Amino acid sequence: MSDGIPIEITGLTKHFGSVKAVEDLTFTVRPGVVTGFLGPNGAGKTTTLRVLLGLEHPTSGTASFGGTAYRDLPRPVDTVGAALDAAFHPGRTARNHLRVVATAGGIRSSRVDTVLEQVGMAEFASRRVGGFSLGMRQRLALATTLLGDPRVLVLDEPINGLDPEGIKWIRGFLQSLAQEGRTVLVSSHLLSEVQQSVDEVVIISRGRLVHNGTLTSLELDSSPRTIIDSPDRDRLAAALDQAGLEYTEGRGGFIVSEPDPGVVGHAAFIGGVEVSSLHRLKSGLEESFLALVSEGGE
Numbered sequence: 001m002s003d004g005i006p007i008e009i010t011g012l013t014k015h016f017g018s019v020k021a022v023e024d025l026t027f028t029v030r031p032g033v034v035t036g037f038l039g040p041n042g043a044g045k046t047t048t049l050r051v052l053l054g055l056e057h058p059t060s061g062t063a064s065f066g067g068t069a070y071r072d073l074p075r076p077v078d079t080v081g082a083a084l085d086a087a088f089h090p091g092r093t094a095r096n097h098l099r100v101v102a103t104a105g106g107i108r109s110s111r112v113d114t115v116l117e118q119v120g121m122a123e124f125a126s127r128r129v130g131g132f133s134l135g136m137r138q139r140l141a142l143a144t145t146l147l148g149d150p151r152v153l154v155l156d157e158p159i160n161g162l163d164p165e166g167i168k169w170i171r172g173f174l175q176s177l178a179q180e181g182r183t184v185l186v187s188s189h190l191l192s193e194v195q196q197s198v199d200e201v202v203i204i205s206r207g208r209l210v211h212n213g214t215l216t217s218l219e220l221d222s223s224p225r226t227i228i229d230s231p232d233r234d235r236l237a238a239a240l241d242q243a244g245l246e247y248t249e250g251r252g253g254f255i256v257s258e259p260d261p262g263v264v265g266h267a268a269f270i271g272g273v274e275v276s277s278l279h280r281l282k283s284g285l286e287e288s289f290l291a292l293v294s295e296g297g298e
């Protein structure tokens, strides 16, 4: 396999009328690792992926594969395999579905049986898709993305609906794709779902980036901290600055690098700021994630 291709999102903004779905989003997804693209429902994940795949025009900013926009790729199917809202004709067999997609994409038909084998669906090749379980559909969607043997995989919620055995299988499979030097981006609204499958995470909330780094860096961030919120966040920020406290702004308030809520509450009191919530942030990956993306902090 030749050199990997990063996914590059730069200053990406997408508005639908007054809805700000994605706001000045910048991140890079590296080849050779599995990256989780995380955020609660409505955070803007699908919109970002749709812009990346040329299905929506951005309001501003760019989304590219190593500097080349999807629509400018010479043969997109050879570069990018994507599963967004995979739709199957229920009357078609798995093999026929893949043949139709292969023909449309100018991909040689011998790939069909190869990818069925890869996703463990060879024995179901002649079965109609209409009778497939959600897990089998997920595997078939994955097989579809692999048809062009692409160097980049963009998968929207591929783990959703899988049983424990399927989850275990897909974890190993995604890792093996990354080890081959591919760029693998996997979206999910649940950290727990992808936690054991991903090396890096990009977390967004309300269309904005809130964390980008290794899973370990998210964990290290979870040393004891305090979360505080106010109806007047500007004044609260000023009070925290005045007290010399370090903080980041999450959806549920300011996450302050101070384990004692009393110290943080005192800073707000001195600044004359009304406090709407104040508590210690529990440590742990999931807690860090929730503090970054949830309304109310916990």
Ligand SMILES: Nc1ncnc2c1ncn2[C@@H]1O[C@H](COP(=O)(O)OP(=O)(O)OP(=O)(O)O)[C@@H](O)[C@H]1O
Residues within 6 Å of the ligand: 016, 019, 020, 021, 039, 040, 041, 042, 043, 044, 045, 046, 047, 048, 189
């Ligand atoms: N075509 C559209 N027209 C208007 N608003 C839209 C459109 N597509 C998305 N939105 C809005 O943009 C925001 C982001 O939606 P998006 O589907 O990208 O989020 P998401 O993170 O993928 O969530 P989910 O996990 O629920 O799919 C939401 O408020 C959504 O209602």
